[in-house]
Amino acid sequence: MPGAGLSYAHPESFDGTQNYLFRNDGGRFSDVSAEAGIQVSDLATGKPLGKALAVTFVDFDRDGWLDVFVANDTVPHFLFRNRGNGTFEEVAKERGCAVNAEGVTTSGMSADAAWIRNDDALAIAVGNFAEERTSFFLSANDGEQVFFTDQSISVGIGGPTRDMLTWGLLFDDFDLDGRVDVAQANGHLEETIHLVQPNQTYAQRGQLFWNTGLEGPQTFVQLPAADTGDLAKPIVGRALASADIDGDGDLDLAVSGVGGSPMLLRNDQESRHHWLRVRLIGPAGNPHGVGATVELRAGGVTQRRTVMPTRSYLAQTEPIVTFGLGSALQIEDLTVIWPDGSQQTVTVEGVDRVVTVRKDIQTFAVLANIGKAQLENGDDYQKAANTLERALELKPDSIATRRNLARARFLGNQYPQALDELRRLEADSRTPSAANAYLMGLVAGRLADKQELP
Numbered sequence: 532m533p534g535a536g537l538s539y540a541h542p543e544s545f546d547g548t549q550n551y552l553f554r555n556d557g558g559r560f561s562d563v564s565a566e567a568g569i570q571v572s573d574l575a576t577g578k579p580l581g582k583a584l585a586v587t588f589v590d591f592d593r594d595g596w597l598d599v600f601v602a603n604d605t606v607p608h609f610l611f612r613n614r615g616n617g618t619f620e621e622v623a624k625e626r627g628c629a630v631n632a633e634g635v636t637t638s639g640m641s642a643d644a645a646w647i648r649n650d651d652a653l654a655i656a657v658g659n660f661a662e663e664r665t666s667f668f669l670s671a672n673d674g675e676q677v678f679f680t681d682q683s684i685s686v687g688i689g690g691p692t693r694d695m696l697t698w699g700l701l702f703d704d705f706d707l708d709g710r711v712d713v714a715q716a717n718g719h720l721e722e723t724i725h726l727v728q729p730n731q732t733y734a735q736r737g738q739l740f741w742n743t744g745l746e747g748p749q750t751f752v753q754l755p756a757a758d759t760g761d762l763a764k765p766i767v768g769r770a771l772a773s774a775d776i777d778g779d780g781d782l783d784l785a786v787s788g789v790g791g792s793p794m795l796l797r798n799d800q801e802s803r804h805h806w807l808r809v810r811l812i813g814p815a816g817n818p819h820g821v822g823a824t825v826e827l828r829a830g831g832v833t834q835r836r837t838v839m840p841t842r843s844y845l846a847q848t849e850p851i852v853t854f855g856l857g858s859a860l861q862i863e864d865l866t867v868i869w870p871d872g873s874q875q876t877v878t879v880e881g882v883d884r885v886v887t888v889r890k891d892i893q894t895f896a897v898l899a900n901i902g903k904a905q906l907e908n909g910d911d912y913q914k915a916a917n918t919l920e921r922a923l924e925l926k927p928d929s930i931a932t933r934r935n936l937a938r939a940r941f942l943g944n945q946y947p948q949a950l951d952e953l954r955r956l957e958a959d960s961r962t963p964s965a966a967n968a969y970l971m972g973l974v975a976g977r978l979a980d981k982q983e984l985p
Protein backbone atom coordinates (compact mmCIF):
# COMPACT_ATOMS: atom_id res chain seq x y z
CA MET A 532 0.00 0.00 0.00
CA PRO A 533 1.75 3.23 -1.09
CA GLY A 534 2.88 5.19 1.96
CA ALA A 535 1.77 2.55 4.44
CA GLY A 536 3.71 -0.65 3.81
CA LEU A 537 2.38 -4.11 2.99
CA SER A 538 -1.26 -4.68 2.14
CA TYR A 539 -3.64 -7.51 1.29
CA ALA A 540 -3.69 -8.43 -2.40
CA HIS A 541 -6.89 -7.58 -4.29
CA PRO A 542 -9.24 -10.54 -4.95
CA GLU A 543 -8.81 -9.95 -8.69
CA SER A 544 -5.27 -11.33 -8.31
CA PHE A 545 -6.69 -14.77 -7.50
CA ASP A 546 -8.70 -17.41 -9.34
CA GLY A 547 -12.17 -18.19 -8.07
CA THR A 548 -13.24 -21.37 -6.29
CA GLN A 549 -16.27 -23.62 -6.53
CA ASN A 550 -19.25 -23.91 -4.19
CA TYR A 551 -20.01 -27.25 -2.59
CA LEU A 552 -23.27 -28.96 -1.75
CA PHE A 553 -23.26 -32.08 0.40
CA ARG A 554 -26.47 -34.10 0.51
CA ASN A 555 -27.33 -35.66 3.85
CA ASP A 556 -28.10 -39.31 3.11
CA GLY A 557 -29.20 -40.09 6.66
CA GLY A 558 -26.01 -39.40 8.60
CA ARG A 559 -23.54 -39.70 5.70
CA PHE A 560 -22.90 -36.89 3.26
CA SER A 561 -22.48 -37.20 -0.52
CA ASP A 562 -20.84 -34.48 -2.60
CA VAL A 563 -23.55 -33.56 -5.14
CA SER A 564 -22.06 -30.15 -6.06
CA ALA A 565 -21.51 -30.78 -9.75
CA GLU A 566 -24.78 -32.52 -10.61
CA ALA A 567 -26.81 -30.06 -8.50
CA GLY A 568 -25.61 -27.17 -10.67
CA ILE A 569 -24.19 -24.96 -7.91
CA GLN A 570 -20.70 -24.83 -9.41
CA VAL A 571 -20.20 -22.05 -11.93
CA SER A 572 -17.24 -21.92 -14.30
CA ASP A 573 -16.04 -19.50 -16.95
CA LEU A 574 -17.20 -21.01 -20.25
CA ALA A 575 -14.04 -19.91 -22.06
CA THR A 576 -11.36 -20.88 -19.52
CA GLY A 577 -13.15 -23.54 -17.46
CA LYS A 578 -11.97 -21.76 -14.29
CA PRO A 579 -14.34 -21.36 -11.32
CA LEU A 580 -16.09 -17.96 -11.32
CA GLY A 581 -17.18 -17.69 -7.70
CA LYS A 582 -15.36 -15.72 -4.99
CA ALA A 583 -17.85 -16.37 -2.26
CA LEU A 584 -17.78 -14.86 1.21
CA ALA A 585 -21.37 -15.40 2.33
CA VAL A 586 -24.34 -17.65 1.67
CA THR A 587 -27.95 -17.44 2.76
CA PHE A 588 -31.03 -19.49 1.99
CA VAL A 589 -34.50 -18.18 1.22
CA ASP A 590 -37.41 -19.28 -0.97
CA PHE A 591 -37.28 -16.06 -3.01
CA ASP A 592 -40.02 -17.07 -5.49
CA ARG A 593 -42.18 -18.74 -2.79
CA ASP A 594 -42.67 -21.93 -4.78
CA GLY A 595 -42.00 -24.02 -1.65
CA TRP A 596 -38.37 -24.80 -2.56
CA LEU A 597 -35.53 -23.12 -0.68
CA ASP A 598 -33.20 -21.17 -3.00
CA VAL A 599 -29.55 -20.19 -2.37
CA PHE A 600 -28.02 -16.71 -2.55
CA VAL A 601 -24.21 -16.45 -2.62
CA ALA A 602 -22.50 -13.08 -2.10
CA ASN A 603 -19.29 -12.92 -4.16
CA ASP A 604 -16.31 -10.60 -3.82
CA THR A 605 -15.56 -8.55 -6.99
CA VAL A 606 -17.49 -10.93 -9.27
CA PRO A 607 -21.29 -11.13 -9.79
CA HIS A 608 -23.34 -12.74 -6.99
CA PHE A 609 -25.14 -16.03 -7.55
CA LEU A 610 -28.82 -16.80 -7.04
CA PHE A 611 -29.46 -20.51 -7.37
CA ARG A 612 -33.13 -21.18 -8.03
CA ASN A 613 -34.14 -24.55 -6.69
CA ARG A 614 -35.83 -26.50 -9.48
CA GLY A 615 -37.32 -28.93 -6.94
CA ASN A 616 -35.66 -31.97 -8.49
CA GLY A 617 -32.26 -31.85 -6.77
CA THR A 618 -30.82 -29.32 -9.22
CA PHE A 619 -30.45 -25.54 -9.27
CA GLU A 620 -30.20 -22.92 -12.00
CA GLU A 621 -28.10 -19.78 -11.53
CA VAL A 622 -30.39 -16.80 -12.23
CA ALA A 623 -28.81 -13.79 -10.47
CA LYS A 624 -28.25 -11.77 -13.65
CA GLU A 625 -31.73 -12.28 -15.13
CA ARG A 626 -33.38 -11.74 -11.72
CA GLY A 627 -31.41 -8.52 -11.07
CA CYS A 628 -29.30 -9.36 -8.00
CA ALA A 629 -25.86 -10.08 -9.53
CA VAL A 630 -24.51 -6.52 -9.48
CA ASN A 631 -25.40 -3.23 -7.78
CA ALA A 632 -27.64 -0.42 -9.02
CA GLU A 633 -24.80 1.00 -11.15
CA GLY A 634 -24.34 -2.38 -12.84
CA VAL A 635 -21.04 -2.89 -11.04
CA THR A 636 -19.79 -5.89 -9.06
CA THR A 637 -19.12 -5.24 -5.38
CA SER A 638 -16.99 -6.84 -2.68
CA GLY A 639 -19.80 -8.80 -1.08
CA MET A 640 -18.95 -9.89 2.46
CA SER A 641 -22.29 -10.86 3.99
CA ALA A 642 -25.84 -11.64 3.04
CA ASP A 643 -29.22 -11.80 4.71
CA ALA A 644 -32.80 -11.83 3.43
CA ALA A 645 -36.11 -10.65 4.90
CA TRP A 646 -39.63 -9.56 4.03
CA ILE A 647 -39.16 -5.96 5.12
CA ARG A 648 -42.67 -4.63 4.41
CA ASN A 649 -44.74 -7.55 5.66
CA ASP A 650 -45.97 -8.13 2.13
CA ASP A 651 -44.49 -10.08 -0.78
CA ALA A 652 -41.44 -7.80 -1.23
CA LEU A 653 -38.30 -9.71 -0.23
CA ALA A 654 -35.04 -7.86 0.43
CA ILE A 655 -31.62 -9.48 0.04
CA ALA A 656 -28.93 -7.23 1.52
CA VAL A 657 -25.20 -7.58 0.90
CA GLY A 658 -22.58 -5.86 3.08
CA ASN A 659 -19.76 -4.45 0.95
CA PHE A 660 -16.25 -2.95 1.04
CA ALA A 661 -15.44 0.66 1.99
CA GLU A 662 -16.53 3.18 -0.68
CA GLU A 663 -19.29 0.73 -1.67
CA ARG A 664 -22.86 1.01 -0.41
CA THR A 665 -24.55 -1.95 1.19
CA SER A 666 -26.53 -3.51 -1.67
CA PHE A 667 -30.26 -3.81 -1.09
CA PHE A 668 -31.95 -6.02 -3.66
CA LEU A 669 -35.72 -5.63 -3.29
CA SER A 670 -38.06 -7.98 -5.12
CA ALA A 671 -41.14 -7.28 -7.20
CA ASN A 672 -43.36 -9.71 -9.03
CA ASP A 673 -44.46 -8.82 -12.56
CA GLY A 674 -47.06 -11.57 -12.51
CA GLU A 675 -44.77 -13.96 -14.33
CA GLN A 676 -41.71 -14.04 -12.12
CA VAL A 677 -39.89 -12.41 -9.24
CA PHE A 678 -37.06 -10.01 -10.01
CA PHE A 679 -34.90 -7.71 -7.91
CA THR A 680 -33.59 -4.17 -8.18
CA ASP A 681 -30.87 -2.68 -5.96
CA GLN A 682 -32.71 0.05 -4.04
CA SER A 683 -29.91 0.77 -1.59
CA ILE A 684 -30.13 4.55 -1.95
CA SER A 685 -33.90 4.82 -2.29
CA VAL A 686 -34.62 2.91 0.95
CA GLY A 687 -32.12 4.98 2.96
CA ILE A 688 -29.40 2.35 3.45
CA GLY A 689 -26.97 3.44 0.72
CA GLY A 690 -25.75 6.84 1.97
CA PRO A 691 -24.77 5.93 5.55
CA THR A 692 -23.14 2.63 4.55
CA ARG A 693 -20.92 3.98 1.78
CA ASP A 694 -17.89 4.78 3.96
CA MET A 695 -18.16 1.60 6.01
CA LEU A 696 -16.38 -1.68 5.33
CA THR A 697 -19.18 -4.05 6.28
CA TRP A 698 -18.89 -7.68 7.35
CA GLY A 699 -21.73 -8.85 9.57
CA LEU A 700 -25.23 -7.85 8.47
CA LEU A 701 -28.55 -8.94 9.95
CA PHE A 702 -32.24 -8.29 9.43
CA ASP A 703 -33.98 -8.50 12.81
CA ASP A 704 -36.79 -6.61 14.54
CA PHE A 705 -34.72 -5.08 17.33
CA ASP A 706 -37.47 -2.87 18.81
CA LEU A 707 -40.22 -5.48 18.34
CA ASP A 708 -42.52 -3.05 16.50
CA GLY A 709 -43.38 -5.65 13.84
CA ARG A 710 -40.94 -4.36 11.22
CA VAL A 711 -37.52 -5.87 10.49
CA ASP A 712 -34.55 -3.53 11.09
CA VAL A 713 -30.92 -3.80 9.88
CA ALA A 714 -27.70 -4.12 11.94
CA GLN A 715 -24.17 -4.01 10.54
CA ALA A 716 -20.71 -4.83 11.96
CA ASN A 717 -17.96 -2.79 10.29
CA GLY A 718 -14.16 -2.66 10.29
CA HIS A 719 -11.42 -2.11 7.72
CA LEU A 720 -8.98 -4.68 6.36
CA GLU A 721 -5.90 -2.46 6.58
CA GLU A 722 -4.53 -1.42 9.96
CA THR A 723 -2.96 1.77 8.56
CA ILE A 724 -5.72 2.73 6.13
CA HIS A 725 -6.01 6.19 7.77
CA LEU A 726 -2.50 7.04 6.47
CA VAL A 727 -3.61 6.83 2.84
CA GLN A 728 -7.38 7.45 3.14
CA PRO A 729 -8.01 10.06 5.84
CA ASN A 730 -11.77 9.36 5.81
CA GLN A 731 -11.16 5.69 6.72
CA THR A 732 -10.27 4.03 10.01
CA TYR A 733 -9.29 0.44 10.88
CA ALA A 734 -11.82 0.25 13.74
CA GLN A 735 -15.34 1.33 12.77
CA ARG A 736 -18.60 1.62 14.63
CA GLY A 737 -21.49 -0.77 14.21
CA GLN A 738 -24.71 0.58 12.69
CA LEU A 739 -28.39 0.12 13.37
CA PHE A 740 -31.08 1.11 10.87
CA TRP A 741 -34.67 1.43 12.09
CA ASN A 742 -37.44 0.38 9.72
CA THR A 743 -39.97 3.23 9.80
CA GLY A 744 -42.64 1.38 7.81
CA LEU A 745 -42.70 4.19 5.25
CA GLU A 746 -41.88 3.55 1.60
CA GLY A 747 -39.14 5.53 -0.15
CA PRO A 748 -35.99 7.19 1.20
CA GLN A 749 -37.19 7.04 4.80
CA THR A 750 -37.83 3.28 4.93
CA PHE A 751 -34.64 2.88 6.94
CA VAL A 752 -33.23 5.59 9.20
CA GLN A 753 -29.80 5.20 10.77
CA LEU A 754 -30.00 5.57 14.54
CA PRO A 755 -27.53 8.12 15.95
CA ALA A 756 -24.46 6.55 17.58
CA ALA A 757 -25.57 7.95 20.93
CA ASP A 758 -28.77 5.87 20.73
CA THR A 759 -27.10 2.53 20.00
CA GLY A 760 -24.96 2.12 23.13
CA ASP A 761 -21.86 -0.03 22.85
CA LEU A 762 -22.72 -1.03 19.27
CA ALA A 763 -21.24 2.37 18.37
CA LYS A 764 -17.87 1.53 20.00
CA PRO A 765 -15.32 1.42 17.16
CA ILE A 766 -13.91 -2.10 16.79
CA VAL A 767 -12.50 -4.00 13.82
CA GLY A 768 -15.89 -5.68 13.42
CA ARG A 769 -16.37 -8.96 11.59
CA ALA A 770 -19.03 -11.54 12.51
CA LEU A 771 -22.42 -10.43 13.81
CA ALA A 772 -24.97 -12.83 15.30
CA SER A 773 -28.26 -12.37 17.14
CA ALA A 774 -30.04 -14.30 19.87
CA ASP A 775 -32.14 -13.47 22.93
CA ILE A 776 -29.39 -14.13 25.45
CA ASP A 777 -31.22 -12.83 28.54
CA GLY A 778 -34.63 -14.31 27.76
CA ASP A 779 -36.57 -11.02 27.81
CA GLY A 780 -37.87 -11.45 24.27
CA ASP A 781 -35.75 -8.93 22.38
CA LEU A 782 -32.79 -9.88 20.23
CA ASP A 783 -29.32 -9.20 21.60
CA LEU A 784 -26.16 -9.14 19.49
CA ALA A 785 -22.71 -10.73 19.52
CA VAL A 786 -19.97 -9.03 17.48
CA SER A 787 -16.51 -10.42 16.89
CA GLY A 788 -13.56 -8.14 16.16
CA VAL A 789 -9.99 -8.54 14.97
CA GLY A 790 -7.39 -8.13 17.74
CA GLY A 791 -9.90 -7.66 20.53
CA SER A 792 -12.50 -9.38 22.65
CA PRO A 793 -15.88 -10.05 21.12
CA MET A 794 -18.74 -7.89 22.37
CA LEU A 795 -21.99 -9.26 23.74
CA LEU A 796 -24.53 -6.47 23.42
CA ARG A 797 -27.66 -6.74 25.56
CA ASN A 798 -30.64 -5.07 23.93
CA ASP A 799 -32.08 -2.64 26.49
CA GLN A 800 -34.84 -1.29 24.27
CA GLU A 801 -37.73 0.06 26.35
CA SER A 802 -40.49 0.04 23.77
CA ARG A 803 -42.85 -2.17 25.86
CA HIS A 804 -43.74 -3.82 22.57
CA HIS A 805 -45.05 -7.35 22.70
CA TRP A 806 -43.38 -10.32 21.07
CA LEU A 807 -43.63 -13.98 20.26
CA ARG A 808 -40.71 -16.34 19.76
CA VAL A 809 -41.26 -19.58 17.87
CA ARG A 810 -39.10 -22.66 18.33
CA LEU A 811 -39.63 -25.51 15.91
CA ILE A 812 -39.01 -29.16 16.58
CA GLY A 813 -38.64 -30.75 13.19
CA PRO A 814 -38.50 -34.34 12.03
CA ALA A 815 -35.49 -36.62 12.53
CA GLY A 816 -32.46 -35.16 10.76
CA ASN A 817 -33.74 -31.58 11.08
CA PRO A 818 -34.34 -31.06 14.81
CA HIS A 819 -34.63 -27.25 14.59
CA GLY A 820 -36.84 -27.15 11.50
CA VAL A 821 -34.17 -25.30 9.49
CA GLY A 822 -35.61 -24.14 6.17
CA ALA A 823 -39.17 -23.88 7.45
CA THR A 824 -41.09 -20.65 6.94
CA VAL A 825 -43.13 -19.29 9.84
CA GLU A 826 -46.01 -16.93 9.11
CA LEU A 827 -47.62 -14.99 11.93
CA ARG A 828 -50.72 -12.81 11.69
CA ALA A 829 -51.35 -10.29 14.45
CA GLY A 830 -53.03 -6.90 14.36
CA GLY A 831 -54.14 -7.69 10.79
CA VAL A 832 -50.51 -7.87 9.56
CA THR A 833 -48.80 -11.04 8.34
CA GLN A 834 -45.09 -11.35 9.09
CA ARG A 835 -42.92 -14.06 7.59
CA ARG A 836 -39.57 -15.53 8.70
CA THR A 837 -37.37 -18.33 7.42
CA VAL A 838 -35.81 -20.51 10.13
CA MET A 839 -32.23 -20.09 8.97
CA PRO A 840 -29.21 -19.85 11.28
CA THR A 841 -26.88 -19.28 8.28
CA ARG A 842 -27.01 -15.53 7.77
CA SER A 843 -24.61 -12.59 8.01
CA TYR A 844 -20.87 -13.39 7.79
CA LEU A 845 -19.01 -16.25 9.53
CA ALA A 846 -21.78 -16.49 12.10
CA GLN A 847 -24.73 -18.59 13.14
CA THR A 848 -27.84 -17.05 14.65
CA GLU A 849 -30.16 -19.00 16.97
CA PRO A 850 -32.69 -21.20 15.14
CA ILE A 851 -35.63 -19.65 17.04
CA VAL A 852 -37.54 -16.93 15.15
CA THR A 853 -38.53 -13.71 16.92
CA PHE A 854 -41.61 -11.71 15.96
CA GLY A 855 -42.21 -8.19 17.25
CA LEU A 856 -45.92 -7.56 17.78
CA GLY A 857 -45.99 -3.82 18.58
CA SER A 858 -49.10 -3.25 20.71
CA ALA A 859 -50.91 -6.41 19.53
CA LEU A 860 -51.95 -8.66 22.40
CA GLN A 861 -53.28 -11.55 20.39
CA ILE A 862 -51.98 -13.86 17.68
CA GLU A 863 -54.62 -14.34 15.00
CA ASP A 864 -52.80 -17.10 13.18
CA LEU A 865 -49.48 -18.93 13.28
CA THR A 866 -48.62 -21.19 10.36
CA VAL A 867 -45.46 -23.22 9.81
CA ILE A 868 -44.63 -24.28 6.26
CA TRP A 869 -42.20 -27.16 6.72
CA PRO A 870 -39.45 -27.90 4.19
CA ASP A 871 -41.45 -30.93 2.97
CA GLY A 872 -44.27 -28.57 1.98
CA SER A 873 -46.70 -29.57 4.74
CA GLN A 874 -48.45 -26.72 6.51
CA GLN A 875 -49.29 -26.63 10.17
CA THR A 876 -51.46 -23.96 11.76
CA VAL A 877 -51.37 -23.75 15.52
CA THR A 878 -53.40 -21.84 18.07
CA VAL A 879 -51.33 -19.50 20.22
CA GLU A 880 -52.73 -18.25 23.51
CA GLY A 881 -51.12 -15.10 24.84
CA VAL A 882 -48.00 -13.17 23.82
CA ASP A 883 -44.56 -12.36 25.27
CA ARG A 884 -43.60 -16.02 25.32
CA VAL A 885 -41.74 -18.73 23.48
CA VAL A 886 -43.97 -21.26 21.75
CA THR A 887 -42.73 -24.62 20.58
CA VAL A 888 -44.22 -26.15 17.45
CA ARG A 889 -43.52 -29.83 17.02
CA LYS A 890 -43.91 -31.11 13.51
CA ASP A 891 -45.79 -34.28 14.23
CA ILE A 892 -48.32 -32.72 16.57
CA GLN A 893 -50.84 -32.39 13.78
CA THR A 894 -52.15 -35.92 13.80
CA PHE A 895 -55.80 -36.52 13.00
CA ALA A 896 -56.59 -37.46 16.60
CA VAL A 897 -55.04 -34.28 18.02
CA LEU A 898 -56.83 -31.99 15.56
CA ALA A 899 -60.16 -33.81 15.95
CA ASN A 900 -59.96 -33.45 19.74
CA ILE A 901 -58.93 -29.79 19.60
CA GLY A 902 -61.77 -29.06 17.16
CA LYS A 903 -64.29 -30.88 19.36
CA ALA A 904 -63.12 -28.95 22.43
CA GLN A 905 -63.39 -25.66 20.51
CA LEU A 906 -66.92 -26.63 19.42
CA GLU A 907 -67.98 -27.46 22.96
CA ASN A 908 -66.31 -24.34 24.29
CA GLY A 909 -68.66 -22.48 21.99
CA ASP A 910 -66.98 -19.08 21.72
CA ASP A 911 -65.67 -19.32 18.16
CA TYR A 912 -67.44 -21.77 15.84
CA GLN A 913 -65.40 -20.61 12.84
CA LYS A 914 -62.17 -21.57 14.60
CA ALA A 915 -63.68 -24.96 15.52
CA ALA A 916 -64.78 -25.49 11.90
CA ASN A 917 -61.28 -24.64 10.61
CA THR A 918 -59.64 -27.13 12.97
CA LEU A 919 -62.16 -29.86 12.15
CA GLU A 920 -61.64 -29.26 8.42
CA ARG A 921 -57.89 -29.75 8.88
CA ALA A 922 -58.57 -32.97 10.78
CA LEU A 923 -60.82 -34.19 7.96
CA GLU A 924 -58.10 -33.45 5.39
CA LEU A 925 -56.06 -36.13 7.19
CA LYS A 926 -58.97 -38.58 7.64
CA PRO A 927 -61.92 -37.69 5.38
CA ASP A 928 -64.02 -40.71 6.40
CA SER A 929 -64.32 -39.89 10.10
CA ILE A 930 -68.07 -39.76 10.70
CA ALA A 931 -67.84 -38.28 14.21
CA THR A 932 -65.55 -35.47 13.10
CA ARG A 933 -67.66 -34.62 10.06
CA ARG A 934 -70.74 -34.50 12.25
CA ASN A 935 -68.87 -32.13 14.59
CA LEU A 936 -68.00 -30.00 11.57
CA ALA A 937 -71.67 -29.94 10.54
CA ARG A 938 -72.59 -28.86 14.09
CA ALA A 939 -69.92 -26.13 14.04
CA ARG A 940 -71.33 -24.84 10.75
CA PHE A 941 -74.90 -25.00 12.07
CA LEU A 942 -74.07 -23.24 15.34
CA GLY A 943 -72.02 -20.69 13.40
CA ASN A 944 -75.18 -19.93 11.29
CA GLN A 945 -73.61 -21.36 8.15
CA TYR A 946 -76.65 -23.44 7.21
CA PRO A 947 -75.88 -24.23 3.53
CA GLN A 948 -72.36 -25.40 4.53
CA ALA A 949 -73.84 -27.46 7.37
CA LEU A 950 -76.24 -29.08 4.90
CA ASP A 951 -73.32 -29.91 2.55
CA GLU A 952 -71.51 -31.73 5.36
CA LEU A 953 -74.67 -33.62 6.38
CA ARG A 954 -75.37 -34.70 2.80
CA ARG A 955 -71.81 -35.93 2.54
CA LEU A 956 -72.27 -37.88 5.79
CA GLU A 957 -75.42 -39.49 4.39
CA ALA A 958 -73.60 -40.40 1.20
CA ASP A 959 -70.62 -41.85 3.11
CA SER A 960 -72.60 -43.76 5.77
CA ARG A 961 -74.00 -47.18 5.02
CA THR A 962 -76.62 -47.00 7.74
CA PRO A 963 -78.88 -43.99 8.32
CA SER A 964 -78.10 -42.19 11.56
CA ALA A 965 -80.75 -40.75 13.84
CA ALA A 966 -78.36 -38.02 14.99
CA ASN A 967 -77.71 -37.06 11.42
CA ALA A 968 -81.39 -36.99 10.51
CA TYR A 969 -82.16 -34.85 13.56
CA LEU A 970 -79.45 -32.34 12.70
CA MET A 971 -80.53 -32.32 9.05
CA GLY A 972 -84.08 -31.49 10.21
CA LEU A 973 -82.80 -28.56 12.27
CA VAL A 974 -80.70 -27.23 9.38
CA ALA A 975 -83.57 -27.59 6.90
CA GLY A 976 -85.84 -25.74 9.35
CA ARG A 977 -83.42 -22.81 9.62
CA LEU A 978 -82.93 -22.69 5.86
CA ALA A 979 -86.70 -22.75 5.28
CA ASP A 980 -87.07 -19.88 7.77
CA LYS A 981 -84.58 -17.93 5.72
CA GLN A 982 -85.97 -19.18 2.37
CA GLU A 983 -82.52 -20.35 1.45
CA LEU A 984 -83.22 -24.06 1.01
CA PRO A 985 -81.51 -25.01 -2.23
Ligand SMILES: [Ca+2]
Pocket residue numbers: 589590591592593594595596597598612613
Ligand atom coordinates in the same frame (compact mmCIF):
# COMPACT_ATOMS: atom_id res chain seq x y z
CA1 LIG B 1 -37.88 -21.29 -4.53
Ligand SMILES: [Ca+2]
Pocket residue numbers: 703704705706707708709710711712741742855
Ligand atom coordinates in the same frame (compact mmCIF):
# COMPACT_ATOMS: atom_id res chain seq x y z
CA1 LIG C 1 -38.36 -2.82 14.14
Ligand SMILES: [Ca+2]
Pocket residue numbers: 774775776777778779780781782783798
Ligand atom coordinates in the same frame (compact mmCIF):
# COMPACT_ATOMS: atom_id res chain seq x y z
CA1 LIG D 1 -32.86 -9.91 24.99
